Every structure is written in structure tokens, then in C-alpha cells.
Amino acid sequence: MLQWLNLNGTNKFLPFVGMIIAVLAQSGSLVVIKVATKNGINKYVMVVYSMALSTILLLPLAFFNNRSQCPPLSFSILCSFFFLALLGTSGQIMSYGGIELSSPTLASAMLNLIPAFTFVLALIFRVEKIYWRHYRSQAKVIGTIVSMGGAFVVILYKGPPIFKIHSSSSYNTLQFSPNLNWILGGLLSAGDSLLSSIWYIYQVSVTKRYPAVIVIVFFQVFFITIQSGVFALIVVRDPSAWELKFDMGLIVILYQAIAAIGVRYCLQTWCVQRAGPLFCAMFKPIGIIFTVLLGFIFLGDDFYLGSLIGAVIIVVGFYSVQWGKASEENTERVIENLERSCNIVPLLQNKE
DSSP, rough: HHHHHHHHHHGGGGHHHHHHHHHHHHHHHHHHHHHHHHHTHHHHHHHHHHHHHHHOOOOOHHHTTTTGSSSSOHHHHHHHHHHHHHHHHHHHHHHHHHHHOHHHHHHHHHHHHHHHHHHHHHHHHHSSSSOTTSSSHHEEEEHHHHHHHHHHHHHHHHSSSSOOOOOOOOOOOSOOOOHHHHHHHHHHHHHHHHHHHHHHHHHHHHHHHHHHHHHHHHHHHHHHHHHHHHHHHHHOOOOGGGGGSSSSSHHHHIIIIIIIIIIIIHHHHHHHHHHOOOHTTTTTTHHHHHHHHHIIIOOOOOEEHHHHHHHHHHHHHHHHHHHHHHHHHHHHHHHHHHHHHHHHHHHHHOHH
């Protein structure tokens, strides 16, 4: 991250702070979701209420946004917002299911797969190029493979607890074995990371076409409310699950609506617009540190050896990819400067 800051000076400072806040908000979200599911709150209903409240809070900000600087809302733009929301809805459903089946720590570790998935998708869509004989490209490929290998370690190897607070083996509500719960939870969290990678890539093109961050976030949250509401009405058959009470569930919904959705979505969208998706993806490994600490303090979660080993492997692979990417950008910048110099020197010689 320091290399990115040195390249662009103060231009990266505000996005740096913004992403730290966004990652902290997301880590807190993983913990409060676990609290909510432990207290019997339906996760799909919680998504609907959180998104609906966040939509209401964002409405005045989007309405009073400087319209003179915003292009008109066309049907294609609204379709782009709808697709972003669909990615967010699907990712949240996977994320909530993964946390319920496993733990916030595992879900946070899986988020470190986002850079690897982003790199693979960039290759598929020819955004990135690979030069197999260059060590920089080799570092990116090897780092991607290592990151994915670390994710499989976290999913398939739980290991003994390093920090053990309670004696109960599981908080899971679904009737599977603990090991199967852990594997399914890891796979769902990995699916959430894949959808997040697609979201990051597609967000770049959307912000170029429509640069108003608040409006983008408002329509995303609005469409997610509709999509998740339809899904929840299909899968949640118990009418009592929709009842709101003055308990922990209401606190979780308020936190999700304000911090985990409103603040985080705005910051992430703005940071992607200002600094690009790769810069924002660099902060995902920090999330596991925040999540482990919050889960240890507020949930008394056990921290397992497999999570530690897998997280370390993921982070090593991740920074290998980022080092290769940063080295390539430095080389391209030097080549561009040399080409400019070569174009200037003959002009000076002819003038003499």
C-alpha cells in the first residue's frame, strides 16, 4: 500500500482513509450478522429491512445532489444500476449464509480472494496481459494460485483452536455436521468474493458513464431492497419473522443500514472512482485483522489454526499479485517517459 501512496502522493491519502473506514465497517457487519443469527433473527428479513432503511436515508442526499453535474438518467444507466444491485443482492445472500454456517473470521478470510478473482476476470476480459517470460507476470500468476490455495486451506482445514473462549462447538442453526457447515460456509463466502470482484470491475465502467456517487449508491440500494424483498417473500414463510421488536435485532438493522450499507457503499464507490479497483482491493487483508479482533472481543469466537495458516497464505499470494502489478505499472511509466524524451530530442537537434 505504501507503494501506491508514494506513486500518487496526497491523491491517495483520502481514498486510503476511506477504505480503512469501509473495511472496518464491513468487519463490524460480519460480526453483527453473527450476533443477529445467534439471536434467531432471519438473515433475509434483516437484509430487506436494512436496505429499505438505508434507501430512505440516502433519498434526500440523492435528491439534493448537484444535478447540473449529473448526466440524465437513461434506461441503460438504470439497467447498469440494476445489475450492480443484483450482484450485491446475490453476494449478500451468500455472505449471510456463509457467516451463519461458519464464522465471521472465515468469511473475512474469504474476502481476500477478491484480488485473485479480479485478476482472473481481468485476464478473461483482456484487461490484463500476461508475459510469461517476465518475472512480474509470473509473480501475478503464482500469487493468484497461492491465494486460491490459501482459501482451500481455510475451508478444508479447521485445525485446533488457538484462542478458545467457549466450549460449545457450533452456533449453526442448519442441521449439518460441523465440518460440513464449515466447508459450505467457506464456499458461500468464496462465492460472495467472486461476485464482489465482478462488482468492482463493473463499477468502474458505471462510474465513468455516471460520475454521481450518491445517486449510484442510492439506486443500487433501492434495487437491492426490491430484489431481496422478493427473494425473502419466497423463502421466508413464517409471518412472525417479519415482526420488528425493540431488541438486538433492531440495533443490528440500524448498524447495517447506516454503517455497513450507507457509509461503506458510498466510500467504496467513491474510492473506486478516485483510485481504481486494484487500490481498493488491497485493503481486504486488513479486514481479517479487524474481524478477528471484533469477533474475539464481542462474540468470544474461537480462532482456529487453519484460519491463521490459510489467511497468511492468502495475504502472501495477494501481495505477490499486487507487487507484480505495481512493478509493471512502474515499468510502463518509465517506458512512456523515455518515449516522450525520444520524441523531444530530435526537435531540439533540428532547431540547431
